[in-house]
Amino acid sequence: MIENRPGLKFFCHAMVLLAVLTVAFPVWIAFVASTHTAARMIEVPLPLWPGTELLENYRTVLVEGVAGASTAPVARMMFNSLVMALSVALGKIIISLLSAFAIVYFRFPLRMLFFWMIFITLMLPVEVRIFPTYKVMSDLHMINTYAGLTLPLIASATATFLFRQFFLTIPDEMMEAARMDGASALRFFWDVVVPLSRTNMAALFVILFIYGWNQYLWPLLITTDESMYTAVIGIKRMIPGGDASVDWNLVMAAAMLAMLPPALVVIVMQKWFVKGLVEQEK
Amino acid sequence: MSEVSIRNVFKSFGAVKVIQGISMDVANGEFVVLVGPSGCGKSTLLRMVAGLESITSGEIAIGGRVVNNVEPKDRDIAMVFQNYALYPHKSVYENMAYGLRIRGLPKAEIETLVQRAAATLELTELLKRSPRELSGGQRQRVAMGRAIVRQPAVFLFDEPLSNLDAKLRVQMRAELQALHRRLETTTLYVTHDQVEAMTLAERMLVMNQGRTEQIGAPLEVYTRPATTFVAGFIGSPPMNLIPGRIDAGGGALVTAGGETVRLPLAVPALGGREVLLGVRPEHLETCDPAAALLTPDINFVELLGSDSLVYGYLGADKRGVRLAARLHATSTRAHDGALPLRFEPENLHVFDPATGRRIEV
Numbered sequence A: 001m002i003e004n005r006p007g008l009k010f011f012c013h014a015m016v017l018l019a020v021l022t023v024a025f026p027v028w029i030a031f032v033a034s035t036h037t038a039a040r041m042i043e044v045p046l047p048l049w050p051g052t053e054l055l056e057n058y059r060t061v062l063v064e065g066v067a068g069a070s071t072a073p074v075a076r077m078m079f080n081s082l083v084m085a086l087s088v089a090l091g092k093i094i095i096s097l098l099s100a101f102a103i104v105y106f107r108f109p110l111r112m113l114f115f116w117m118i119f120i121t122l123m124l125p126v127e128v129r130i131f132p133t134y135k136v137m138s139d140l141h142m143i144n145t146y147a148g149l150t151l152p153l154i155a156s157a158t159a160t161f162l163f164r165q166f167f168l169t170i171p172d173e174m175m176e177a178a179r180m181d182g183a184s185a186l187r188f189f190w191d192v193v194v195p196l197s198r199t200n201m202a203a204l205f206v207i208l209f210i211y212g213w214n215q216y217l218w219p220l221l222i223t224t225d226e227s228m229y230t231a232v233i234g235i236k237r238m239i240p241g242g243d244a245s246v247d248w249n250l251v252m253a254a255a256m257l258a259m260l261p262p263a264l265v266v267i268v269m270q271k272w273f274v275k276g277l278v279e280q281e282k
Numbered sequence B: 001m002s003e004v005s006i007r008n009v010f011k012s013f014g015a016v017k018v019i020q021g022i023s024m025d026v027a028n029g030e031f032v033v034l035v036g037p038s039g040c041g042k043s044t045l046l047r048m049v050a051g052l053e054s055i056t057s058g059e060i061a062i063g064g065r066v067v068n069n070v071e072p073k074d075r076d077i078a079m080v081f082q083n084y085a086l087y088p089h090k091s092v093y094e095n096m097a098y099g100l101r102i103r104g105l106p107k108a109e110i111e112t113l114v115q116r117a118a119a120t121l122e123l124t125e126l127l128k129r130s131p132r133e134l135s136g137g138q139r140q141r142v143a144m145g146r147a148i149v150r151q152p153a154v155f156l157f158d159e160p161l162s163n164l165d166a167k168l169r170v171q172m173r174a175e176l177q178a179l180h181r182r183l184e185t186t187t188l189y190v191t192h193d194q195v196e197a198m199t200l201a202e203r204m205l206v207m208n209q210g211r212t213e214q215i216g217a218p219l220e221v222y223t224r225p226a227t228t229f230v231a232g233f234i235g236s237p238p239m240n241l242i243p244g245r246i247d248a249g250g251g252a253l254v255t256a257g258g259e260t261v262r263l264p265l266a267v268p269a270l271g272g273r274e275v276l277l278g279v280r281p282e283h284l285e286t287c288d289p290a291a292a293l294l295t296p297d298i299n300f301v302e303l304l305g306s307d308s309l310v311y312g313y314l315g316a317d318k319r320g321v322r323l324a325a326r327l328h329a330t331s332t333r334a335h336d337g338a339l340p341l342r343f344e345p346e347n348l349h350v351f352d353p354a355t356g357r358r359i360e361v
Helices: A006-033 A054-064 A074-105 A111-123 A130-139 A146-154 A157-169 A172-180 A185-196 A198-213 A217-222 A231-237 A248-278 B042-050 B092-102 B107-120 B136-148 B166-183 B194-200 B218-223 B228-233
Strands: B004-013 B016-026 B031-035 B057-062 B077-080 B154-158 B186-191 B203-208 B211-216 B240-246 B252-254 B260-262 B274-279 B297-303 B307-314 B321-328 B349-351
Touching (some): A054 A248, A074 A146, A074 A157, A074 A248, A111 A157, A157 A198, A217 A231, B004 B042, B016 B042, B016 B057, B016 B203, B031 B042, B031 B194, B042 B057, B042 B077, B042 B154, B042 B203, B077 B136, B092 B107, B136 B166, B166 B194, B186 B194, B194 B218, B203 B228, B211 B218, B211 B228, B228 B349, B240 B321
Parallel strands (some): B031 B186, B031 B203, B077 B154, B154 B186
Antiparallel strands (some): B004 B016, B004 B057, B203 B211, B240 B252, B252 B260, B297 B307
16 A cells, blocks of 8 residues: 555654654663662652663672672673573574474484474473473472573474474475585585575574573572572562562663663674575575 | 496386386497486486485496495486576585585695686686576586586486576587587486487487387487387477278278378288378478378468478368478468378388387388
């Protein structure tokens, strides 16, 4: 529908602007809150414009931590989150690349059974299998370790399925040409399949990094030591229950910090991400 | 030594029999074309030689060594695919060097071999480019370069020209011929295009439904087709096949509709027999009504410039057998109705209607 009516144009822009404001306003409030003193944050009305405490608040949060239920510095939590998000994203990509490769290019007994078993696990997200998983992890003494934090999240049916679909679009002749050239299966995987999957891998990395970074329930269960908290958990722990006062300015500063890495990943990888979703390399 | 022998080879996919007993010996340095309609099993046969398909029964030997259970890479062969199958993320140079690199050749030697192959195929300018930046003909040449760079004992081509436009196909055909003259490597070439088969082949294997119809030099296949299938497949428009019974004297053929075709030479040995009489459209020529061997009723003319194709029926009212003739353009002004035609005795073909096999006369 292409129309050229000024009124319509104005209306459309107004709607877009309204939507952007709706999304951006809470982020703005959080940012403003992170630049004021704790005292200012309990006064009414809440401030709408930045204050003067920006550097001080962020320094406190990053280095000293917040005196709530948790006192670990946010820098440590950010590092934990980073380890977790990277391990989950990279681990998922590696595992699903390999399993999709096996399913598409090898004919082994019960191949389709394995494929459907992987596929069916799509119906069992972390939340559903959380108790048995916790039990296994605790029996393996993996509570409060990076392995415990990331391993259960690495197996991925979605990514396996995605790569399988992509591999099916690679013409069979490519594999036959590689066989003629004398490439072994793994050589073909490494020299042809992986380079051709680059854009898909980039798109998946963005999605999975954010998925890993934003994990809440699993880190909440598996970490009991403050030094192993992730940023998302850390923010939750900064808010003590009961009548204790909350340093909202510091909590918001931590929240702003926790928002940064996923945003950065999206901005940096944006070109690849879109390419991976839209374009099919031929 | 790099002859290829195919000995009584069978191939089944489950219950479907794709290749049903094919035997052929390809001499060292020979250019053999496997030709047939789609689905006749010619590509499957080539892939069996390549080692990409297993052999259900029978034997394939390359250079005197049975290769039934030898991996493709160890067969000393190279293959060019219909869709080229170039590695899209590698440069032209890398595409050509990949096989050598896997074989562990030293860098300097790879460089020499690739440069030499590129020079042969006039690809030197393109070595740095990626396949996506090339035209169809250039991609085809790179695919060929990837094959020749390894200097294999046997080349296998699987319909390599069918993705190109008509003009480029003619050009690449000539290049292929020149290349084969220079390298003199044993070549197996699959195509469904009879023109490609005729022009490229030293010998051709005409296949239909997984069986051999005829093996022979192109001209032999054209002038003495072994079966009605070959007669119809090689040549365009296809050979006219007229069913009927040879009269007692062996001097004429009488069709079921009662029409008569006089024969240019008497075949008394076939007197009284049911046969299929074959004559190619291009071997028919106009003549006086008195000298006419057959007089079809023409109802349709296609002018091609150099010559024209006329179509008609043996017998009136568009009943009877349909016929085509390729005539000189000048001899076909406004032909509607009866057209007297003749042909030379050596252009007469006779086939057994039951088996489709050629009967020598």
